[in-house]
Amino acid sequence: MAVTSCTSALHLSLAASGFGEGDEAIVPAFTWISTANVVEHLGGKVVFCDIDLGTFNIDVTQIESKITERTKAILPVHLFGLPVDMDPILDLALQYNLIVVEDAACGFGSKYKGKHVGTFGDTGCFSFHPRKAITTGEGGMVTTNDSKLADKICRLRDHGAAMSDLQRHLGARPYLLSDHPDAGYNQRMTDLQGSLGSAQMDRADDIVFERSRIAEKYDNAFANLDWLKTPPNKVGYAHGYQSYACLFEPEVINENSVSRINGIRNSWMDKLQKDGVSTRPATHAVHMLSYYKDKYGIKPTDFPNSYAADHCSLSLPLFHGMKEDEQDFVIDKVLKFQL
Numbered sequence: 001m002a003v004t005s006c007t008s009a010l011h012l013s014l015a016a017s018g019f020g021e022g023d024e025a026i027v028p029a030f031t032w033i034s035t036a037n038v039v040e041h042l043g044g045k046v047v048f049c050d051i052d053l054g055t056f057n058i059d060v061t062q063i064e065s066k067i068t069e070r071t072k073a074i075l076p077v078h079l080f081g082l083p084v085d086m087d088p089i090l091d092l093a094l095q096y097n098l099i100v101v102e103d104a105a106c107g108f109g110s111k112y113k114g115k116h117v118g119t120f121g122d123t124g125c126f127s128f129h130p131r132k133a134i135t136t137g138e139g140g141m142v143t144t145n146d147s148k149l150a151d152k153i154c155r156l157r158d159h160g161a162a163m164s165d166l167q168r169h170l171g172a173r174p175y176l177l178s179d180h181p182d183a184g185y186n187q188r189m190t191d192l193q194g195s196l197g198s199a200q201m202d203r204a205d206d207i208v209f210e211r212s213r214i215a216e217k218y219d220n221a222f223a224n225l226d227w228l229k230t231p232p233n234k235v236g237y238a239h240g241y242q243s244y245a246c247l248f249e250p251e252v253i254n255e256n257s258v259s260r261i262n263g264i265r266n267s268w269m270d271k272l273q274k275d276g277v278s279t280r281p282a283t284h285a286v287h288m289l290s291y292y293k294d295k296y297g298i299k300p301t302d303f304p305n306s307y308a309a310d311h312c313s314l315s316l317p318l319f320h321g322m323k324e325d326e327q328d329f330v331i332d333k334v335l336k337f338q339l
């Protein structure tokens with residue numbers, strides 16, 4: 001189902017599953033803020049879980065300890081396109097009767113054990129924002145195997161109407177308006193955006209292949225750098241490379257060194273920018289952003305790996321159409337880094 005954004009996809013998934021006031025959702029502390037915001041929008045409580053610094057994904061070994069009587073959902077995030085280890089999450093969901101909403105915003109083309117991400121949970125949520133592998137300007141998509149949930153999502157994205165406009169126009173009495181059993185939302189993707197997206201879908205394999213080709217060249221170029229941890233290549237995990245997120249580790253990362261490394265990373269990013277190479281922190285640690293920090297009274301060190309990822313990560317340029325000499329230029333600048 002096409003929607004206005006991945007944020008809408010996440011929101012509709014939870015709303016359609018009956019997630020609401022007082023319910024708890026487990027969310028990795030290192031992700032884009034909207035994974036957590038949708039929980040807040042529905043009156044729920046965000047329960048953060050730390051990540052594994054080797055993958056930037058939720059640390060699946062810590063999830064069970066976060067489960068309470070109020071827990072209703074887990075939102076695993078396939079961050080930067082690296083699939084989450086879904087098996088233990090699905091086991092927990094079965095055991096504790098939890099909804100699994102996959103944040104696959106970055107997961108276009110990513111596969112876990114041979115299957116596309118976004119097909120494991122109750123729903124999968126994709127983004128077509130300009131930063132993502134395919135884009136409709138703004139846009140998103142929900143995938144699900146559950147036809148009841150699909151119907152509910154379709155109705156909620158369309159003001160809660162019992163019947164879509166198309167069903168009405170094709171029906172016996174197209175001139176009569178639909179009933180609205182729910183107070184829904186307007187989170188429909190426009191036809192114009194849909195046509196942009198479907199044209200790119202025709203080239204999906206090329207787009208995914210090109211991203212992995214560029215990533216592989218970086219992997220080889222940086223294989224011997226012990227201070228730059230490139231994305232892991234693990235058997236059974238096909239990375240979609242929405243971005244090429246690295247861990248900058250010029251010295252061992254711990255509570256005492258994080259700020260110092262952050263200072264070095266920032267001056268390096270500054271230098272790279274002046275040299276013509278744009279880099280970004282991979283994403284932010286949501287528990288450190290004012291809204292969550294203040295509302296839940298969280299300290300950065302409550303989720304030490306997310307804190308470290310926030311302060312010590314770096315994404316290198318990777319985009320469809322990146323030319324050989326452009327990538328060589330980036331590689332050369334990175335290899336010239338000196339402490």
Ligand SMILES: *Cc1c(COP(=O)(O)O)cnc(C)c1O
Nearest residue numbers: 005006007032034105127128129
């Ligand atoms: C981009 C992104 C989102 C938000 O997607 P929108 O389409 O901009 O709403 C959510 N989660 C993650 C992990 C993202 O990278």
